[in-house]
Amino acid sequence: MFNIILFGPPGSGKGTQSEKLIEKYGLKHLSTGDLLRSEIASKTPLGLEAKNFMDKGQLVPDEVVIGMISSALDTNPHVPGFLFDGFPRTEAQSEALDKLLKLKKTEIGVVLALIVTEDELIKRLLNRGLTSGRPDDNNEEVIRARIVEYHQKTSAVAEYYKQFDKVVYVKGEGTVDEIFELLTSEIDQRNQPVTQ
Template sequence: MRIVLVGPPGAGKGTQAAFLAKNLSIPHISTGDLFRANISQQTELGKLAKSYMDKGELVPDEVTIAMAKDRMEQPDAEHGFLLDGFPRNVSQAEALDQMLQAEDMKLDAVLDLEVPEDEVVRRIAGRRICRNDSSHVFHVAYKAPKKQGVCDVCAGELYQRDDDSEETVRKRLEVYHTQTEPIIDYYKVQGLVVTISALGKVEEVTARAMEALSRQAA
């Protein structure tokens, strides 16, 4: 299957993408991973992307599109892929359509993870990270540490990242609504959008997604 995964920040896209890609035996292609890989390997696209990032500018669509195209042409993506973070806007969605059409391919589904805005804010703004080890992550409501402000694993100080503040989260949601959400309408016209609730336990959301995708593929 060839799938695009969409949803607001805090919807659990990364977590669901990993589970779905494993269940469907297709590669999980994340924009973040693409950027990191190209920059660390110092590819021409990576150097170009870094030149914009170092100036604090957005990487142009054509660079992101070229990275995605290169990754989708790898042998492991021959029979399908799950795109996470791409396309991010309608221009990228149109470019993806053109890429696939040139190869006589098409998308099978656009999986839209739906989460109420207040829940997104609650999920992200409640996160607390350990200063000693950023892999130690807690949540004031869903995974509270035994002692407030102290990491259960190493007793390090827990803090809230600047980009996890409620004000920043709401700004990120605004960007999502204006830039990324329009691709849902773009794909609805093609009959590709499958919307599911991303509320509940991770495995419940995964099961819901798998069932919705199997219906779409039928």
């Protein structure tokens, strides 16, 4: 099993690249936001616990999120790997995820971080704002704040995985296919080719 964490600031093309990677490698997309919504909709014990925190305006504790990830791993034993999206966001979450994966006899294979200049991100997001209808894509000040927050949150995770030599910075500017080529080249170097 080959597991990937894909990082990228807002506007870096992470969503587009995630879809292409999932398709190419047959990975299971693990978005914590989707997991939360699914567990809540299914009224599972973890979902009800998470809803309780969210209804109070509190963050869902790491243990609950890790529990949901554990459940997702157990219900997908035959996938060639997982693509983690939106998690981990802190060093503590990274450690908890590694501990869980070790229990499941797997690990994170690579952490791919898309690098895009701030000017390019702002240009892309303002452009996206013209069609997305998302108010946070229309305001340059809000966009800059989101980029700063992204760097503050994810730098701890990158630092954590650097000690295991798992972090690769990939240029996130160019055509979608050029960027995809860079990402797949990094994955293929670390992983025996999986089902194409």
